[in-house]
Amino acid sequence: MSKHEVGWRRIVRNFTPSWFSVVMGTGIVSLLLNTLPxxxxxxYWISVAIFILNILLFTAGSLITLLRYVLYPEIFRVMIVHPVQSLFLxxxxxxxxxxxxxxxxxxxPAWGEWARYFAWGMWMVDAFxxxxxxxxxxxxxxxxNEETPLSSMTAVWLLPIVSCVVAAASGAIVADVLPDPQHALWTILASYILWGIxxxxxxxxxVIYFQRLTLHKLPPKAVIVSVFLPLGPLGQGGFGIMKLGASAQxxxxxxxTLEGASGTVFYIAGILVALLLWGFGLVWLFFASASIARCRDFPFNLGWWGFTFPLGVYxxxxxxxxxxxxxxxxxxLGTIFSLCVVILWIIVSLGTLKGSLSGQLFVAPCLANLKEKHVANGRRDAGSNA
Incomplete structure (x- = not known):
């Protein structure tokens, strides 16, 4: 066995972008507890403790990811073209x-003026x-180069797209704490554009995913939890458009900006759109719950974090x-949903801790493509030498 497949090097090599779903799930739990009706x-203090834990998880994940691509730059090339792992970016x-x-x-609120602009700077990076x-x-x-069959599609395709919706909602929260109204206006307008993207x-x-579900069978048990992912853009989109409307008002x-009553129009329109998105979310909540009930038994993996964030933003x-x-x-109803998310977070966190200690969760499917590439290069070199 190679030295790269044991110890800390194995963890670094197999630390895929999907590990940041742990940060998403932990972060949404801290927000729910902080803003519970x-x-x-x-x-409040429990939410602050989870917030600190989430910062530690994000920092550790970022450092391991940086180390992964510095020590093994060839992994980035195979990861970025992988049909599933790349989407977790x-x-x-x-x-x-x-x-x-x-x-x-x-x-x-605790640190004052400089913290407002620090949050604004972080949001700019996040939006980019x-x-x-x-x-x-x-x-x-x-x-x-390869064609992707419709039957292989999962809701994971939504992950890179939903990031803009999440950044839009975050922009509304940042705009509320900026002291300069002009800066807040720029943030609100940029957030509406992010929401529109x-x-x-x-x-x-x-729509494509719904077609895939109707024409083909349900996703495999290993990725069945991904059926909850459509709740992400619907829940966060509804929350974000309401917060943006309130900020615009x-x-x-x-x-x-515009006419005197334009802010109220944006606010009312935001609530209407949020109601429509929330209603559409009920459809996907039913499909996801029915799929899980029909599947019943499915193995634990990092995909279980697909429970927490979509349900959390909803x-x-x-x-x-x-x-x-x-x-x-x-x-x-929101309080009940929030408590369910907290319970799910505890269950998934315990499963993740157990899988991390045993090493079962440190698996990177994209490394198989790297091995195939090395084998192909070896054959090519052998042929040229002959």
Whole structure:
């Protein structure tokens, strides 16, 4: 056995981008507990503890990823063209967005002026990475030499696209803490553009995915949890458009943008769109729940984190609808959804910890392509020598 397949080197070589889904799931739990409609001081401090844990996970994941591609640059080339692993690159900006949101909720009120602009700078980086992944990764799929059969498609295709929707919602939260109305206006307008990039693209992918589900059987048990992923753009899209509308209602009059009542129009339209997206989310929640119930038994893997983030953002959308309408029904339902997500997070976290200690989760499918490439090069060299 090679030295690269044991010890810390094995962990580094097999540390795929899908590990940042752990950051996404942990981040959404901290946000839910921090903004729960029926909250308390003890829940606030639990959310802060999970927030700190999430920062540590994000930092550790970033350092291991950097080490992976510095020590083994050839892995990046096979990873970026892999039909599945490359799509998980979208989990990096989405995980970062959850940290930015909690930073605005917790650190900005405590640390003051500089923290506001630090959050703004982090959001700019996150928005850039989101657009980069949302545009480049679908094009890489289009430009592959091999044809991709429809039956092999999963909802993982949504991951790089949803990053723009998540960045848009994060932009609304950042705009609320910026002291300069003009800076807040720029952030709001950029966030609407990000929302416009992500939601239509996500809708197109969901149409293709719905066709794949109707023409072919349900996804394999190993990736069955991915049927929850369509809840991500719908839940986060609904939450984001409401937050953007609320920010526009405040900022547009201060900056004399459009007409005096335009901010209210954006706010009302945001709630209407969010209701429609929330209703569409119920459809996918039923399909996903029915698929899991029919499958019953499926193996644990990192894909189980597909439970937490989509359900988490759908719960956030539900709670936000309860605040804006206002509606006790949505507030209670959002609280129930949030508690379910927290329970799922605990279960998946324990499974991940167990799998990490045993080493079972450190598997990188893209490395098989690297071995095949080395074998092909070896044969080619042998042929030329002959």
């Amino acid at each position: 029926y909250n308390g001081p003890w829940l 979208g989990t990096f900006p989405m995980g970062m967005a959850t940290i930015i949101n909690m930073f605005c909720n917790v650190c900005v 990475l989101s657009v980069l992944t949302a545009l480049s990764l679908p094009f890489i799929i289009m430009s592959r 992500g939601i239509p693209l996500a809708m197109m992918v969901m 405040t900022i547009f009059p201060l900056t004399h 719960a956030m959308c539900t709670c936000q609808l309860g605040r804006e309408l206002p509606s006790r029904f949505f507030l209670v």
